[in-house]
Amino acid sequence: MxxxxxxxxxxxxxxxxxxxxxxxxxxxxxxxxxxxxxxxxxxxxxxxxxxxxxxxxxxxxxxxxxxxxxGNQHYAFEVSRENYETVKEKIKALNIEIIDKLVWKSGQESFYFNDHEGNVLEFVPEGVWG
Missing domain, CATH: 3.10.180.10 (2,3-Dihydroxybiphenyl 1,2-Dioxygenase, domain 1)
Structure with missing residues (x-):
């Protein structure tokens, strides 16, 4: 639609x-x-x-x-390209383990982490899907 x-x-x-x-x-x-x-x-x-x-x-x-x-559910937060690395550092500073990183066809990276119940969360930079 x-x-x-x-x-x-x-x-x-x-x-x-x-x-x-x-x-x-x-x-x-x-x-x-x-x-x-x-x-x-x-x-x-x-x-x-x-x-x-x-x-x-x-x-x-x-x-x-x-x-x-x-079971483990998934969704992604989108942040500006300029703030992506800052957000990644904030997650690390909170002692939240980054469990995976991917580089997409756009050449941009996203990273994954878990919430308290094991749900798989992700941060993606704006424009990762074009």
Whole structure:
């Protein structure tokens, strides 16, 4: 559909929402939009929203429709090319292990790390996909 502008929300399923709030807010600096203990915590990530749902709650909902996932999930944060190396150094300074790096066809590098539950997160420089 040509009308689609972007993906507005990305969702992770995380059982320990307190640890999620600590990791995403206190370490990565994402603003907490909404927190409902035991159910979900939502964060602002630039112009997008990161939704963290407790799968034990969200898979039994009536509305919105039930949803959940298991295992390591993945998504990427985009940063400006100018800030990419700075962000990588900040992640290292937080004692967050960089578990992989890739060089894409564009010649740009991205790097991967885990959150507190093993989800695979990535930072990519702006324009990595052209």
């Amino acid at each position: 040509e009308e689609i502008i972007k993906i507005k929300e990305t969702c992770l399923y995380i059982k320990d929402l307190e640890a999620a709030r600590d990791f995403y807010h206190n370490k990565l600096g994402l603003e907490v939009i909404h927190y409902d203990r035991g159910r979900h915590v939502f964060f602002r990530a630039g112009s997008s929203v990161l939704l963290c749902f407790n799968p034990d709650d969200s898979k039994y909902k009536d509305s919105p429709p039930p949803h959940y996932a298991e």
